[in-house]
Amino acid sequence: xxxxxxxxxxxxxxxxxxxxxxxxxxxxxxxxxxxxxxxxxxxxxxxxxxxxxxxxxxxxxxxxxx
Numbered sequence: 001x002x003x004x005x006x007x008x009x010x011x012x013x014x015x016x017x018x019x020x021x022x023x024x025x026x027x028x029x030x031x032x033x034x035x036x037x038x039x040x041x042x043x044x045x046x047x048x049x050x051x052x053x054x055x056x057x058x059x060x061x062x063x064x065x066x
Contacts, residue, residue, distance in 0.1 A: 013047070013050065016046055017043040017046040018039070018042070020037075020045060020046055021037060021038070021039050021041075024036065024037050024042065
């Protein structure tokens with residue numbers, strides 16, 4: 001079952017990278033960064049965020065056995 005969840009997440013990764021690239025100008029102004037990013041850089045930022053958040057999401061889903 002876990003394998004299919006990974007396959008289902010692949011389109012979400014590419015879409016979220018695309019949205020990050022499109023919205024980067026609004027984000028960069030608030031962060032004080034002036035550089036534009038391309039799609040590959042958006043993918044690198046996105047995978048870094050996913051690697052950081054995935055363990056937190058996995059821990060939050062654990063069931064407590066009593």
